[in-house]
Amino acid sequence: MRGFQTFNPQLNDFNPIKYCSSTYEEVELALEKSQKAFLSYSKTSPTLRSELLLQITQELETAKSTIEAFYCSESGLSNARFEIEFTRTIFQLTSFSDFLLNNWKQLETYTPASQNLPSLRKKPRAIGPVLVMGSSNFPLAYSTIGGDSVAALAAGCSVVVKAHPMHVGTSLEVSNCILSALRKLNLEEGIFQHLIDDGFQVATQLITDARIQAVGFTGSIRGGRAIMDLASKRKSPIPVFAEMGSANPVVFLENGYEEKINHFAPLFAGSICNDAGQFCTKPGLFFIPKSEKGNELTTRLIEEVIEYTSFYMLHPSIQNNFELLKKERESLAANSWIEKKGKLKPLQGRQAILQVDVKEFLAHNQLQEEVFGPFALIISYENSVELKTCLAKLGGQLTGSIVGDSSKSPDFDEVVDLLALKVGRIILNGIPTGVRVDDAMNHGGPYPASSDSRFTAVGTQSITRFLRNLTFQNFD
Amino acid sequence: MRGFQTFNPQLNDFNPIKYCSSTYEEVELALEKSQKAFLSYSKTSPTLRSELLLQITQELETAKSTIEAFYCSESGLSNARFEIEFTRTIFQLTSFSDFLLNNWKQLETYTPASQNLPSLRKKPRAIGPVLVMGSSNFPLAYSTIGGDSVAALAAGCSVVVKAHPMHVGTSLEVSNCILSALRKLNLEEGIFQHLIDDGFQVATQLITDARIQAVGFTGSIRGGRAIMDLASKRKSPIPVFAEMGSANPVVFLENGYEEKINHFAPLFAGSICNDAGQFCTKPGLFFIPKSEKGNELTTRLIEEVIEYTSFYMLHPSIQNNFELLKKERESLAANSWIEKKGKLKPLQGRQAILQVDVKEFLAHNQLQEEVFGPFALIISYENSVELKTCLAKLGGQLTGSIVGDSSKSPDFDEVVDLLALKVGRIILNGIPTGVRVDDAMNHGGPYPASSDSRFTAVGTQSITRFLRNLTFQNFD
Structure with missing residues (x-):
């Protein structure tokens, strides 16, 4: 027995x-x-x-x-x-x-x-x-x-x-x-x-x-x-x-978020970190433009994540797996690796964030895979061609989120179309966690979501x- | 090429x-x-x-x-x-x-x-x-x-x-x-x-x-x-x-068909033989009671099938497969094997029918498998216990048909329940071929149907x- x-x-x-x-x-x-x-x-x-x-x-x-x-x-x-x-x-x-x-x-x-x-x-x-x-x-x-x-x-x-x-x-x-x-x-x-x-x-x-x-x-x-x-x-x-699994990509379009950096940075940091990010819809990939405002957002998002409360992880085996995947990510782009410092309780998940450019992202397929826990990857893109190339390479996802303004972003419709091929739900200007229980909800998506x-x-x-x-x- | x-x-x-x-x-x-x-x-x-x-x-x-x-x-x-x-x-x-x-x-x-x-x-x-x-x-x-x-x-x-x-x-x-x-x-x-x-x-x-x-x-x-x-x-x-595949069982209950033997025998013979029985819903298994009226029905059904026009089969390979499966069936219960006699055109499917009792049916699992072509198996059952034992052993089917009268058959509901576990459609007092194209139609069924x-x-x-x-x- x-x-x-x-x-x-x-x-x-x-x-x-x-x-x-x-x-x-x-x-x-x-x-x-x-x-x-x-x-x-x-x-x-x-x-x-x-x-x-x-x-x-x-x-x-x-x-x-x-x-x-x-x-x-x-x-x-x-x-x-x-x-x-x-x-x-x-x-x-x-x-x-x-x-x-x-x-x-x-x-x-x-x-x-x-x-x-x-x-x-x-x-x-x-x-x-x-x-x-x-x-x-x-x-x-x-x-x-x-x-x-x-x-x-x-x-x-x-x-x-x-x-x-x-x-x-x-x-x-x-x-x-x-x-x-x-x-x-x-x-x-x-x-x-x-x-x-x-x-x-x-x-x-x-x-x-x-x-x-x-x-x-x-x-x-x-x-x-x-x-x-x-x-x-x-x-x-x-x-x-x-x-x-799902990495739940979040796309910040080139325009439309600039006035709301103070709103979005803490909102998404919470979506990454709450309950140690142990949600199927935790946003794990952030596509953010390389621009003055984009860089400001990136800096703010990193700060908010790193400063966020650390939550307990469910079990030592889940924490071990989280640490393992973090090490793997860190080894791929160590120079932009940022992790929460300081003393935590043993089972608290130590949040981390990694920033790469599109070339690095496309070079390592495992970067688009889910990390179960309080971790996110920021992919800084030069232009909409780079963004769309990345989105076209993604696997099936439960959700995809878009931050932007359809009236200000010429790429809006195309990004929606690209995400639509990959995901079961598209969120506009909001976070993917907190799945509303409703008949208009779709919780699922193309394999392997x-x-x-x-x-x-x-x-x-x-x-x-x-x-x-x-x-x-x-x-x- | x-x-x-x-x-x-x-x-x-x-x-x-x-x-x-x-x-x-x-x-x-x-x-x-x-x-x-x-x-x-x-x-x-x-x-x-x-x-x-x-x-x-x-x-x-x-x-x-x-x-x-x-x-x-x-x-x-x-x-x-x-x-x-x-x-x-x-x-x-x-x-x-x-x-x-x-x-x-x-x-x-x-x-x-x-x-x-x-x-x-x-x-x-x-x-x-x-x-x-x-x-x-x-x-x-x-x-x-x-x-x-x-x-x-x-x-x-x-x-x-x-x-x-x-x-x-x-x-x-x-x-x-x-x-x-x-x-x-x-x-x-x-x-x-x-x-x-x-x-x-x-x-x-x-x-x-x-x-x-x-x-x-x-x-x-x-x-x-x-x-x-x-x-x-x-x-x-x-x-x-x-x-x-589907063998599409047809159950004649112990009562309720006696007055309509002249209606049902040719109707089901047509369903077996038309277009050489090359339909996914062709009825292939007939459960008929061993009784005076049941035996009369069995005799009539066999006659009607054997006398039915023979139709061309789709292709020599389909005909070959049909002949092969017929030989296999014949070898299992040769004494009750009845096949159309006389000269046919080379590609016409020669209809055949086999009659077995429940013991024989249960002894040979392949008897419940589909034979694609104008063939049917009659299983003569002694009583409703035998009938229900057989139905419980069936695999998934597209259809199941019941001939009888719910008011006269004490087993009616139980037979419906048993078939319901196995089939995608239950037909009362009718034939399974001729699938009505309609939103209330269900054409499918438990594996392997x-x-x-x-x-x-x-x-x-x-x-x-x-x-x-x-x-x-x-x-x-």
């Missing part, structure tokens, strides 16, 4: 509880229960599923302080951040609850018989048992009862969660809330299964099992791709929605990841 | 024209043009794309008799079938043309700014250049300007067609119509590229090229899976929609296979 502990970044020590990874037999049993529960749960009314989601919010509210204690001690995230993420998690549950009551019926399409043609009624249908992998950086909103689980439960899928090993305690507390809600509504407990592992064994067993019909994942490109590969090699391949650019991970439309259609012909 | 000819099943001889497979350089050029054309075409208005689709219908109407001559001489399909498929192809084009005018805007979602939250506008966006592989059995409706190409062009994708080698002449004629329509609307010819190959070289080059962003395919499980595997191993994996059960290949909703979303934040 393998055992492991979660880690408290604030105390720089392991938390006392020892967790055991689920055994092969436990996983097998969970799959069996999940499959069985799917058969009945997928036939429940949208109203009942709506009630379930609301009941889960009540259970979460009741357990809130316990969850908070685990959340903070297992992630190093602050109580303030807990409040934000808790509120968001509740909002996601109530959004889907409302969707089931008000919009589920609209997913149905009916065409009456006419002449010799039969009547058709197309209905949405849960795809099957769904595996949700907890994510490291959102112990609530993208984990046990995060966006993927809520969308899958709303669709009528049974859910098997593989808890993220960095916050198993939080995950177990949340899991208990879900199980309690199921019991109160007299629903099978098999609808929600919770498994634990600090390695890849449990996940591999789950992904390759014929009973699992879809996977939801938020994390690294390496992790997401490994899941995609396992899923596509199955006898019956299954859809994987993986929201993976996500595994399938046709779907979103945020908003109730994310339910389509876990729904298929079934047409009933001649049934009326 | 490899050269090959198409084959005329009616004359049992090759057609005179010799076609050359596209070279590596030609494919490369097509990809380059397609990529370039995508950049402008993806920005065109839905109105312009709607006009393009209508213009294509006009060009097809003008070239109709030439297309018809190629179509019949390259497929062995009749002039009557040509008319049906041509009409369907035109209907698909006009449906999407209407969709672009009336429904495209509804794909957009807008949420205004409120409090501290930004405004969001989510817009559909063409996924990129799409590869469409022509299918053997629908030279028009699922090939060069078939469902996949029309959906992709409507979405704003440039399209690269790899013509099916069995009907290259038809494909070239249709391709000319599309190019002519593009010219008349002053659109880049690169929007539509037409390539030829009688092997897998061109397809492999296309699928593995980074510029191709999605694939549409209709054909065998083996072919579809090969494409899925190539696509999922790319550096940037891409979505593949493959509509593949299709590569992704969340999408349909028929109806304007099939456009979602080739669309992603892009959200504009703060743009108003």
